[in-house]
Amino acid sequence: MSKNQNILIIGAGLCGSLLALRMAQRGFQVTLVEKRPDLRKIIQDAGRSINLALSDRGLRGLRIAGVEEAAKKLCIPMNGRMIHDKAGNTFLSPYSGRKNEYINSVSRPGLNMLLLDEAEKMPNVKIIFNHACENVDLENASAVFKEFNSDKEITISADVIFGTDGAGSAVRKNMYENHKFLFSFSQQWLGHGYKELEIPAAENNGYRTYKNALHIWPRGEDMLIALPNLDGSFTVTLFLPYENNDYCFANLTTPEMVHEYFNKEYPDVVEMIPNLSEEFFNNPIGPLGTVKCSPWNSFGKVLLLGDAAHAIVPFYGQGMNASFEDVVVFDEILEKYASEENINWNTILKEYESKRINDTDAIADLAVDNFHEMKEHTAMEIFQNKRKLETAFEAEFPEEYYSKYSLVTFKESISYSEAMKRGRAQDKAILNLLDDGKLTEEMSLKEKLELVKKETQAILHDDEVAFG
Numbered sequence: 297m298s299k300n301q302n303i304l305i306i307g308a309g310l311c312g313s314l315l316a317l318r319m320a321q322r323g324f325q326v327t328l329v330e331k332r333p334d335l336r337k338i339i340q341d342a343g344r345s346i347n348l349a350l351s352d353r354g355l356r357g358l359r360i361a362g363v364e365e366a367a368k369k370l371c372i373p374m375n376g377r378m379i380h381d382k383a384g385n386t387f388l389s390p391y392s393g394r395k396n397e398y399i400n401s402v403s404r405p406g407l408n409m410l411l412l413d414e415a416e417k418m419p420n421v422k423i424i425f426n427h428a429c430e431n432v433d434l435e436n437a438s439a440v441f442k443e444f445n446s447d448k449e450i451t452i453s454a455d456v457i458f459g460t461d462g463a464g465s466a467v468r469k470n471m472y473e474n475h476k477f478l479f480s481f482s483q484q485w486l487g488h489g490y491k492e493l494e495i496p497a498a499e500n501n502g503y504r505t506y507k508n509a510l511h512i513w514p515r516g517e518d519m520l521i522a523l524p525n526l527d528g529s530f531t532v533t534l535f536l537p538y539e540n541n542d543y544c545f546a547n548l549t550t551p552e553m554v555h556e557y558f559n560k561e562y563p564d565v566v567e568m569i570p571n572l573s574e575e576f577f578n579n580p581i582g583p584l585g586t587v588k589c590s591p592w593n594s595f596g597k598v599l600l601l602g603d604a605a606h607a608i609v610p611f612y613g614q615g616m617n618a619s620f621e622d623v624v625v626f627d628e629i630l631e632k633y634a635s636e637e638n639i640n641w642n643t644i645l646k647e648y649e650s651k652r653i654n655d656t657d658a659i660a661d662l663a664v665d666n667f668h669e670m671k672e673h674t675a676m677e678i679f680q681n682k683r684k685l686e687t688a689f690e691a692e693f694p695e696e697y698y699s700k701y702s703l704v705t706f707k708e709s710i711s712y713s714e715a716m717k718r719g720r721a722q723d724k725a726i727l728n729l730l731d732d733g734k735l736t737e738e739m740s741l742k743e744k745l746e747l748v749k750k751e752t753q754a755i756l757h758d759d760e761v762a763f764g
């Protein structure tokens with residue numbers, strides 16, 4: 297494959313930086329352009345530490361670019377969900393019965409900085425900050441950028457352009473507004489928004505609550521979660537309806553209301569956030585939405601990846617992981633054509649899209665399912681019993697059983713769409729059997745597993761007959 301090709305990547309977030317690094321490792325000439333200032337030099341997001349859950353699919357992306365071990369140094373393992381009830385009781389629900397399966401809390405800027413550092417080390421990568429993409433000539437693979445400070449415009453041409461400019465993608469907007477091909481686009485918002493808060497570190501960088509878990513305070517319509525940071529603090533995220541609820545963003549308008557709400561719903565958290573109302577009013581409310589669109593490729597010259605192609609709600613902790621997996625899938629296709637003399641970008645971009653789109657649609661739907669599971673189901677007895685049973689299956693029969701969560705999060709050898717199909721059938725099977733009282737005390741764990749498998753197969757068969 298001829299490497300004498302200029303690649304333009306728009307957006308140096310998590311996906312764009314990893315893609316730039318990997319394309320450079322393959323020998324292409326890469327220009328990576330980012331709207332914001334260099335986050336390694338200028339503190340952003342008002343200095344708040346924002347973290348994400350990194351799991352196996354994301355780690356695989358980092359591995360192919362040789363940065364997995366460096367990334368792991370930024371990670372804190374989270375072995376399960378620590379559920380907090382209103383009375384302050386807690387219990388840990390492991391993510392898996394297999395001891396080696398856990399997710400990781402990682403600093404978003406920390407990981408982004410690592411990827412930028414590694415990309416910048418490559419002699420064939422040029423990174424330009426402070427330049428926002430304004431317009432893309434899709435047919436001729438060139439883009440116009442405006443410099444943040446001076447408003448000066450520059451135009452960059454390439455052989456192929458990758459739009460990795462996130463959920464509000466300017467590249468996607470150009471596809472939407474181009475009338476020479478049919479572009480489908482949907483955006484669905486939840487009625488909830490989110491707000492980040494912080495539990496500061498205790499003395500000597502100690503943790504004010506258990507370190508190695510993703511903490512959840514499920515309250516039905518609203519929910520608080522917290523992920524640990526390396527400095528002892530936790531990044532807390534409140535998910536709350538915008539309006540039409542006893543407590544919602546529209547009516548939490550005074551420090552008294554905020555304290556009343558937290559004292560009622562999250563009393564054990566109040567004492568851990570000393571500047572609660574200050575933080576609440578200083579930090580912005582973020583929207584939660586799903587973006588689906590197609591095609592991702594236009595004229596064989598421009599391709600969307602990451603959130604620009606498929607933004608999802610954060611409840612499966614998979615947005616970044618899916619974006620890193622995009623790079624893996626794309627890289628596999630490049631590898632397939634590596635021995636060909638000339639690059640046919642049209643073929644490569646189309647093949648990537650047709651291989652990937654069902655999977656990103658699946659994780660988008662699973663993420664919405666998990667929103668309901670986290671805020672409501674984690675507190676319900678039948679779901680807790682289901683999790684206990686699944687954890688026991690995974691511990692006792694590690695090769696035979698993977699819960700839906702494990703299929704999505706830890707089994708990157710199967711696709712998101714397959715994980716969704718199998719996982720949903722399993723969930724339905726176990727919940728039905730529990731509800732019907734068919735998983736009795738007298739049965740051995742093996743007998744229970746066999747019954748669950750049989751019921752799952754029957755559901756999969758019915759689905760096959762109904763939906764093909």
Ligand SMILES: Cc1cc2nc3c(=O)[nH]c(=O)nc-3n(C[C@H](O)[C@H](O)[C@H](O)COP(=O)(O)OP(=O)(O)OC[C@H]3O[C@@H](n4cnc5c(N)ncnc54)[C@H](O)[C@@H]3O)c2cc1C
Binds near residue numbers: 308462
């Ligand atoms: C509250 C919340 C929690 C989340 N938690 C998790 C989690 O636990 N695990 C997980 O896997 N995912 C999580 N996600 C999802 C994750 O953040 C995204 O999926 C991931 O950041 C996507 O990476 P990206 O590079 O495609 O987009 P981004 O990270 O958004 O990067 C896009 C980049 O493009 C730049 N850009 C934008 N417009 C332009 C332009 N016009 N010109 C040039 N540059 C531009 C931006 O400045 C940015 O640097 C969460 C998301 C949210 C909102």
